[in-house]
Amino acid sequence: MPADERESIPFNAVIMAGGQGQRFWPLSTADRPKQFLDLERRGRTLLQATYDRLLPLAGSPECVYVATGSRYVALVREQLPDLPGRNLLIEPTGRDSAPAVALASLAIHERTGGAMLGFFSADHRIGDEVAYRRAVHDAITLAHAERGLVTLGITPTYPATGYGYIELGDRVGAGYRVARFVEKPTAQRAQHYLDAGTFAWNAGIFVWRSDVILEELDRHAPDLMVPLRRAVEDRTIAQT
Numbered sequence: 001m002p003a004d005e006r007e008s009i010p011f012n013a014v015i016m017a018g019g020q021g022q023r024f025w026p027l028s029t030a031d032r033p034k035q036f037l038d039l040e041r042r043g044r045t046l047l048q049a050t051y052d053r054l055l056p057l058a059g060s061p062e063c064v065y066v067a068t069g070s071r072y073v074a075l076v077r078e079q080l081p082d083l084p085g086r087n088l089l090i091e092p093t094g095r096d097s098a099p100a101v102a103l104a105s106l107a108i109h110e111r112t113g114g115a116m117l118g119f120f121s122a123d124h125r126i127g128d129e130v131a132y133r134r135a136v137h138d139a140i141t142l143a144h145a146e147r148g149l150v151t152l153g154i155t156p157t158y159p160a161t162g163y164g165y166i167e168l169g170d171r172v173g174a175g176y177r178v179a180r181f182v183e184k185p186t187a188q189r190a191q192h193y194l195d196a197g198t199f200a201w202n203a204g205i206f207v208w209r210s211d212v213i214l215e216e217l218d219r220h221a222p223d224l225m226v227p228l229r230r231a232v233e234d235r236t237i238a239q240t
Contacts, residue, residue: 009144010063012115013054014104017047017068017076017122018091035122036075046123048079053129054120057136065089066122067104101206102217102224106232109210116140117213119206138174139207146172149216150207153200159190164202167193 017035035047044052051064058064061082067089068076076088089104101119108115118136126132135152143150153166161184169177181202185193193199217225 009116009140011058011140012063012065012108012112012117013058014065014067014089014108014117014119015047015050015054015122016097016100016119017066017072018100019121019123032075033072036072036079040125045079046125047076050120050122050124051080051083053126053132054118057118057133062087065104065108067091067100098221099224099228101213102221102228103232105208105210105213105217106225106228109214110232112210114209114211116144117208117210121204124203124205136205136207139205142173142175143207143209143212147209147212148172149213150175151178152203152205152207154203156194156199156201159187159194160201161185161187161190165190165193165199166202168198168200 019033019035035050036045038045040049042049047066054064055061062084064083065087066076066080066083068091070090073088073090076083077085089107091100091103104119105117108117118140139150139152142148151166153168156163156165164184165182167179167182169179171177182193182199214225
């Protein structure tokens with residue numbers, strides 16, 4: 001991708017860091033879940049490694065956000081001292097991912113207008129960071145050009161039953177349309193997906209324009225969006 005093409009699309013990266021990491025107990029606890037731990041013993045926690053990985057994509061700490069629960073504010077500030085205070089999006093109580101994504105999209109849209117947003121888990125381990133950056137670059141370009149909602153997939157290497165899958169549809173630019181999402185399959189079904197060559201593991205990484213996702217949420221999830229819009233207007237959802 002030409003550098004000037006990429007640089008013409010401002011990008012904001014949102015790190016989702018509100019999970020409690022219960023599957024990693026006893027290393028991960030409710031007070032210090034796995035995203036705040038240096039599980040690979042490299043001198044950086046999973047959250048810090050995610051921030052390091054996304055900063056070159058966003059271009060500036062001003063374009064990186066962290067969405068987390070109120071109990072983890074001190075940990076985020078301690079581990080990411082360069083993160084601007086107003087880029088810490090705080091949920092008063094824990095919720096699932098859909099409200100957290102909607103809240104972050106709405107809060108950033110109120111500040112920036114129709115900005116490009118990417119949502120990334122704080123606890124992902126990335127092996128090939130060059131390929132990762134290339135995939136995110138392609139997702140940004142595609143979401144911007146098509147006004148689409150883009151999700152990243154991973155080429156499966158074995159019949160995993162612990163991941164969700166994405167069935168690939170027709171080609172669109174550097175990507176594919178999503179034919180369907182599939183929840184964690186049986187071993188037999190996972191082998192079928194692997195053999196078919198038309199399925200990807202769902203990476204849980206999303207890229208879109210803030211105005212596009214908000215239009216879709218208003219259309220399909222009004223029960224979620226009405227109170228969220230009211231909360232942002234009343235500033236009952238904290239940004240500090």
